Amino acid sequence: xxxxxxxxxxxxxxxxxxxxxxxxxxxxxxxxxxxxxxxxxxxxxxxxxxxxxxxxxxxxxxxxxxxxxxxxxxxxxxxxxxxxxxxxxxxxxxxxxxxxxxxxxxxxxxxxxxxxxxxxxxxxxxxxxxxxxxxxxxxxxxxxxxxxxxxxxxxxxxxxxxxxxxxxxxxxxxxxxxxxxxxxxxxxxxxxxxxxxxxxxxxxxxxxxxxxxxxxxxxxxxxxxxxxxxxxxxxxxxxxxxxxxxxxxxxxxxxxxxxxxxxxxxxxxxxxxxxxxxxxxxxxxxxxxxxxxxxxxxxxxxxxxxxxxxxxxxxxxxxxxxxxxxxxxxxxxxxxxxxxxxxxxxxxxxxxxxxxxxxxxxxxxxxxxxxxxxxxxxxxxxxxxxxxxxxxxxxxxxxxxxxxxxxxxxxxxxxxxxxxxxxxxxxxxxxxxxxxxxxxxxxxxxxxxxxxxxxxxxxxxxxxxxxxxxxxxxxxxxxxxxxxxxxxxxxxxxxxxxxxxxxxxxxxxxxxxxxxxxxxxxxxxxxxxxxxxxxxxxxxxxxxxxxxxxxxxxxxxxxxxxxxxxxxxxxxxxxxxxxxxxxxxxxxxxxxxxxxxxxxxxxxxxxxxxxxxxxxxxxxxxxxxxxxxxxxxxxxxxxxxxxxxxxxxxxxxxxxxxxxxxxxxxxxxxxxxxxxxxxxxxxxxxxxxxxxxxxxxxxxx
Numbered sequence: 001x002x003x004x005x006x007x008x009x010x011x012x013x014x015x016x017x018x019x020x021x022x023x024x025x026x027x028x029x030x031x032x033x034x035x036x037x038x039x040x041x042x043x044x045x046x047x048x049x050x051x052x053x054x055x056x057x058x059x060x061x062x063x064x065x066x067x068x069x070x071x072x073x074x075x076x077x078x079x080x081x082x083x084x085x086x087x088x089x090x091x092x093x094x095x096x097x098x099x100x101x102x103x104x105x106x107x108x109x110x111x112x113x114x115x116x117x118x119x120x121x122x123x124x125x126x127x128x129x130x131x132x133x134x135x136x137x138x139x140x141x142x143x144x145x146x147x148x149x150x151x152x153x154x155x156x157x158x159x160x161x162x163x164x165x166x167x168x169x170x171x172x173x174x175x176x177x178x179x180x181x182x183x184x185x186x187x188x189x190x191x192x193x194x195x196x197x198x199x200x201x202x203x204x205x206x207x208x209x210x211x212x213x214x215x216x217x218x219x220x221x222x223x224x225x226x227x228x229x230x231x232x233x234x235x236x237x238x239x240x241x242x243x244x245x246x247x248x249x250x251x252x253x254x255x256x257x258x259x260x261x262x263x264x265x266x267x268x269x270x271x272x273x274x275x276x277x278x279x280x281x282x283x284x285x286x287x288x289x290x291x292x293x294x295x296x297x298x299x300x301x302x303x304x305x306x307x308x309x310x311x312x313x314x315x316x317x318x319x320x321x322x323x324x325x326x327x328x329x330x331x332x333x334x335x336x337x338x339x340x341x342x343x344x345x346x347x348x349x350x351x352x353x354x355x356x357x358x359x360x361x362x363x364x365x366x367x368x369x370x371x372x373x374x375x376x377x378x379x380x381x382x383x384x385x386x387x388x389x390x391x392x393x394x395x396x397x398x399x400x401x402x403x404x405x406x407x408x409x410x411x412x413x414x415x416x417x418x419x420x421x422x423x424x425x426x427x428x429x430x431x432x433x434x435x436x437x438x439x440x441x442x443x444x445x446x447x448x449x450x451x452x453x454x455x456x457x458x459x460x461x462x463x464x465x466x467x468x469x470x471x472x473x474x475x476x477x478x479x480x481x482x483x484x485x486x487x488x489x490x491x492x493x494x495x496x497x498x499x500x501x502x503x504x505x506x507x508x509x510x511x512x513x514x515x516x517x518x519x520x521x522x523x524x525x526x527x528x529x530x531x532x533x534x535x536x537x538x539x540x541x542x543x544x545x546x547x548x549x550x551x552x553x554x555x556x557x558x559x560x561x562x563x564x565x566x567x568x569x570x571x572x573x574x575x576x577x578x579x580x581x582x583x584x585x586x587x588x589x590x591x592x593x594x595x596x597x598x599x600x601x602x603x604x605x606x607x608x609x610x611x612x613x614x615x616x617x618x619x620x621x622x623x624x625x626x627x628x629x630x631x632x633x634x635x636x637x638x639x640x641x642x643x644x645x646x647x648x649x650x651x652x653x654x655x656x657x658x659x660x661x662x663x664x665x666x667x668x669x670x671x672x673x674x675x676x677x678x679x680x681x682x683x684x685x686x687x688x689x690x691x692x693x694x695x696x697x698x699x700x701x
Contacts, residue, residue: 005073005329006093006122006305009057009383026051033414033422036464040413043376050382051422054389057331067394071335074253076123078156081175086133090115090154091329092300093122094145100126101151102139102170109142122329130175138170140293145301153251153294155333159262160238160254160294169240169250169294172257179266183273185346189401192591193278193428193528194582196228197474199235200259200268201242202543203533205561207554209242212264216271219533222561223277226536226575227582230278230403230528232351234475236265237284240294243545245475246282247353248289248320250296252337255345262345269345278348280403281341285334285391286354287320297321306330315357317365325358326383334387335394342398349395349403352426355415356408358384369410385424388415392425403427405469416466416527423466428527431468433458438472438517442488447513448623452601452608459524460596467527467592472517475532478543480556486514486538486574494540498563498570509623511570512652512681514538515577515645516619519683522581523617524610525591529582536578537564537571573651580643580650587642587687589613599633607678611635615642616686620678626655627678635688636664636672643685655679662686 030047034040040047061070077089090098098115101107115124133139138161141152153160159174203219204210223231235246238254246256255265269279288306289295296306306329307313307321315322324330341347356364361379369375388406395402406415406426417423437458441450462468478484487494489510497504518536522529533539540563544556563571584590589612599616601608606622609632616634620627639662646652656679664672676684 005091005327005332007328008326009060009328009331009386026055029419029422031422032420033417036417036421037413039372043372046376047422050385053382053386057386057390058393060328061332061390067335067390068339068397070332071339071394073329073332073336074156074340075336078154078158078253079171079173081130084130085127086130086173087125087127088115088154089123089125089156090141090143091122091305091333092124092143093305094300094302095124095143096146097144098124098126099142100128100139101142102133103137104132104139107140115141133173135173135175137173139173140170143300148301150298150301151293152299155296155299156253156336157251158253159257160251161257162240174262176261176263179263179270181266181270181346183270185399185401186273186276186278186348187401191229192585193230193403193469194228194585195230195232195280195469195528195530196223196226196533197232197234197530198223198533199245199475200233201235202545202557203559205558207558209258209554209557211258212260212268215259216264216268218561220268220272220275220277224275225579227579227585228531229276230280230348231272232405232530233279233281236281239289240291241289243547244289245545247284247318248291249284250289250291250294252288252333253340266345269347273346278403280349280351280405281347282353283337283341283350284353285323285337285387286352286358287315287318287322290314290319290321295321306333312361315363317363318357322357322363324383325381325387331387331390335391338391338395339398342395342402348399348401349405349427351405351407352388352391353407355388355406356410358388359408359410359412364410367410372413374410375412388426389419389424393419396425405430407432409433411463413463414466416463416468421465428467428469430530431462431470431525433461434470434521435473435477438485438521439477439482439488442485442513447509447621448606450606450621452603452606452621455520456598456601456608459520462526468525469528469530470521470525471530471532472521473532473535474530475543478532478535478539480542480544483542484535484539485517486510486535487540487542489513490538494538500568500570500573502570507570508653509681511538511574512645514574515581515650516621516681516683518578519581519645519685520617520619523584523590523612523615523685524596527591531578534559534561537575539563570651573649577645577650584615584643584685587613587615589615614688616688618676618678618684618686620680620682622680624680626680629675630678631673631675633671633673634664636666638663638689639674639686640689641684642687644682645684646679646682652682653679656682656684 026048064070079088099109100113115126157171159172200215201209237249238251238256308324404426405428409432414423416426416429493506497507546552597611599609607620609618641660644656648654662674
């Protein structure tokens, strides 16, 4: 078995390279994928080659025993405590010497704290008794190489802290009393995710950096009460720049200490599980911060240990480093990162950030993907595609109930298909075109000119059998420089006219469209739905983290929960609607393979209706015109009003009578219709009754 991690992953020791036709039935899997999308037929040889690459990578990694065992670099590298002894390992092929420095050595090199290079390996290791490095001790590595040296944080450090005065980062020996888990891991499979995207640090209201304990005690109950079953946490992996949202990671195995201790994060996950809520985190394997002391850049003195050398190793748009997915050590490092978070913190999955940047040599920057050639040409980083397939296989092998979500704007075919169908293995992809659609309409097009054909196409345009997470807006729309949808529609009026009795027309328009946009996005979703923290109640203003440009103020890096708690304001009314909207998932007929049947649409009258499961959804986007006795073609049956966006409890005008019943009647052609009153800027959800009552009620309502 080759112990060196520095070689290419996709190169066997016998020199067979990619010549592995037929491995794991690559041809059959490619044929299955093509059967789902016949437009892929011309690219059959490319599909076979990529599937063979995955099979070969699995076989080569199997030299370590299994894929899970190959994903075990965190069991060799980084600080590990074993029977009164600290053992610290580091992958550093280019190093000539490594010393452990810290408070115990006066931050100086000492012979007794020198690492030893393991024979036949690129791993350096040191062992020292616990009394030399007790709990809480700060330390670093001082790595020497030909022509230089530098201080580094261990690549697999589990705890990294920042000095509040000097702002310097150090690793910290961490061995508290073990956390006692109260709840088991979430094992339920198949439940569609209703995702509450959240950021722990800005979950407080005071403008300071909030922590895990605050989130657990004060925000988790809100999420549970709002009806969401999955939390997607941003910025959990350690990152030096707070304003990066956690997307410039430096320590991949360390919980960000600015939010609290590892045990506090465990309590958050454990408490969420007790509420029946899954916890997934953003994992950033698409790039890494360029920091050298506290990051991975030039870890052993070379710029290409974890990353590509030269221009390919730098993401100019993000000012970061790009991983080399063709190197065995890098792939095992990233796979181990997935395993570590699943096993140590009992997470329920991951949202993979920046997948488009991973998949293409051009990083997807300023590119439009208009032809299948874009997915199967020379610009595709096939090594990255192999890594993503390996990561998904590992995650689902460890935790079959785990969910993985790909943030990809390109639409790469097969990305969210299981490996049994020839796919990469993600459970879901993000429907990233939807927030762009809504932002463009709200920002640039008067709503009397909204094109319902375009809206409907974007809402329902999806790859066959590849579930997507739909969302109207995420944190991206809330950042400074942009605006949340509600803030953009309401403008300055929200500062003075959100009183419960206020009838300001700008606010009424913003509230009406906010509800309609979210409902139609939710009801047409194929896999799940996402909302960013606070946007469900129309949180005002934007997000702006402390930075030089705002005099390091945290005023806008917060959530104003007091607004939704104030019954004198309209924010709770929007929250009420969101809560009843998410509750529609329990009614049935949403997400999954449930088909959507368009019942009617008018570009002139600005209305549309569709059927899904036992529910009929009717929207009137016209800003001024209400429609009386409006016919809607439906399946034969008896329908009751289940939800109205115009109800008083949602901040509407109450123009639709509650508890209405609608009976379908056939026309001369035998087509069944119901007749409804559709007020301007409203949406209704009707539920088909299991049995039609014998009592006859007039069909006009």
